Amino acid sequence: MGILLITLLLFYVLMPMGILYTCRRWSFLDKLGPVIIAYIIGIILGNVGILPSMGNYLHEQMVNRPDLGLPEVKEMLETGTVTESEVLAFRIYKLKDILISISILLAIPLMLFSTNIRQWKEMAGKAVVSLFLGLFSIIAVVTAGYFIFRGSGLHELWKISGLLVGVYTGGTPNLAALKLILDVDSDTYILVHTYDLLVGIAYLSFVLSLGPVWFRRILPPFPSKLIPVAVTPTDKTTSFFSVLEKNSLLPLLKAVGISVLIVALGVGLGELVPKNVQMAVIVLGITSLGILASFIRSINKIENTFETGMYLILIFSMVVASMADIRNLTSISFALLGYIALAVFGSLLIHLLLSRLFKIDADTALITSVALVCSPPFVPLAAASMKNRQILISGISIGIIGYAVGNYLGFLLANVLQQF
Template sequence: MYQLEIIITVVLLLSFFILPFFVIHFEGKYKLVKKIGAVLICYLIGVMIGNFGVFPDTSAAYEDILNKLGTAFIPLDSIKELYNAGEIIRSDVTRNAISFIQDKTTAISVLLALPLILFSMNIKKWFSQAGHAMTSLLIGLVSVLIMIFLGYFLFKGNIEDIGNVGGLLVGVYTGGTPNMAAIKAALGISNEIYIMTHTYEMVFGAIYLLFIFSVGQKVFLTFLPPYKSSSTGSLQISDKDLENDFESYDGILKKSIIIPLLGAFGLSVLILGVSFFVGNLFPTDFKTTAIVLLVTSLGIGLSFVPAIHKIDKTFQLGMYIILIFCLSVASMADVRKLADISIDLFYYVGFAMFGSHLLHAVIAKFFNIDADTVIISGSALICSPPFVPVVAASLKNKEVIMTGLVVGIAGYAVGNFLGILVAGILNSGI
């Protein structure tokens, strides 16, 4: 690699690693930034980096070679030969180095983040204290699957790669961004489809939360029973505890936190290494999927080890790495291709989100599940666990927080498996 490409590579990597710090800082400082959300902001920054003159233009010859290879970049040994032979120009070499970094950062970051996020999940404890949350969870999962399959048949033929889009939607509506990102990696979904699917999901997510925060409870109470408070045995969880569990980065650089956290990061690297080694034993077409499922399984398994689970701020570190992923994958998206993506994708995402929550409520009626439990369960699946305390506060009911957390954590655990399974079924042409 040439000296210029080395410098550009270092600068790009530093940008990916440092920019999330500033996004998180401003998110904690300004309410507007917090409302927009760190994930969407990183997507926007990434798109601007990749599409507004920051990267050099490439020649038609370089683009033709990439199209023939079907990859994000030309192998580094081949790029030198092509340049020395005069088949490509210097800016192609530079852009290829950038594409190499983008591709590897996107692939590795999400697989490093997943175990860290899963380490923080006390799945065994929350399941044992969940009560009727499991019923609501199962209804929620079934509702998501039904609406995604119905949407597949409604929009089949109008949406590019709709089978894999269905897998993405299962991931995001069971576990959120980390699962969606992992499924993208496992299935090799294009950056443009991934970005637009997730962007539409966030738009509808904002509309959904506005509905819940305003009239949602009143609407569901028209046909669902009200929540009955339990006077004994309630698990008390403070807003501060929840913030520390899912959002706050305060004190993360303290020696007492950073040293164990580095150990957890090292364990995540080890999990990725083991998964990569074992995954390479599988056929080429299944290799990436196997790696993602192995990383997920090992992350869940090690979350049962108390010494690992008790390490502070693993969730936050995992989400920081997810923001790196968001920057990287967005910088690879071509806005010209984004404009060509069918509006039917927009409808499919909305159909899956609102349809699954409505179906969840209808089925819950037959199981006599109360309105607050349905709302908190749907919110945990659609918006992920960090939103649980916010929704609980809008319901003026902190007792449902545990239910929401159980549902959300279970979604993190099963999202990758379900998403990949559903994509496989849909892609088989049922």
């Protein structure tokens, strides 16, 4: 039993390194993306029958008693209510639960350390306005979608709304964090992420092809005389494997240590509040402390902290995917797919109309949408499709701000919508 748990732990922790290596080795896998591969591996692991199942009785007990612990399960074993195999399945579930919490909580500050908050004020005025218009568009459309799809049978729609605001103002790390904050079940999380990927492909296909042409017909041209501000992009092209070099490893261990300290402080804050809001306080507290730590120059300049955080996101993605029941993914939820499509393309349309009203140029408006909906890694791709290097700085800065505020906005909107 212990050997299986240790083997599974090592698999989850080390497999992302194999994923990154294969992406580096084969370009078609790199185009697919490490996160997608992690989800595929996780879904396969959790659904091929290698791992034991908990059975209906134990599963019902866990649903009705979220704080169910191993001692109580062992008592069930002694009375013959559950089997040895089901106890092992419970222990595996608890291992996954711990890995989910640790990976995402440590990833949040690591991904924020390299953020240069001071340079946000140096963004061009139009870019700042475009950022606020983009945030408003996403929140407005997601809110409208909540009322449109409220009677469609989607379970805990207010949580889904929070996830959508988080992922479309920040990115996958915000989606992962909000899963914990809002206590979203794994099946719902995987469905949202799966449909997000499908809609995201259609969205990217548009903004990289017809998008620049259409936006430039409707909005003013980009002011080419504008001189961009120097910035250090947080999404480096440096391979993750460079962190294993001695010069990179020692400073990075310091960053990980600081991240552990921040997580400990966040957990401490969570102990001071009622249990029903504990996870929200922990995650938002860690986010805030991570942003504050980025102001410390010695921490901000540590290389590869963002990449290390993304490694932890791969662990998170694989573990969450292995907890999903693939039988729940076989039938398409047209309501959920429609809600996500509305959130993406509806916010794009609203942002376009507001940009025309506020006289935002075409390139700034489009790069803002890409930075928020797709996150900073896609900004260089969009800038290249627009043949505009100057827009790169604003796009990356907007995406970073989205990372920082996504958790707050998703949590707040979800709780507001829950009241209706």
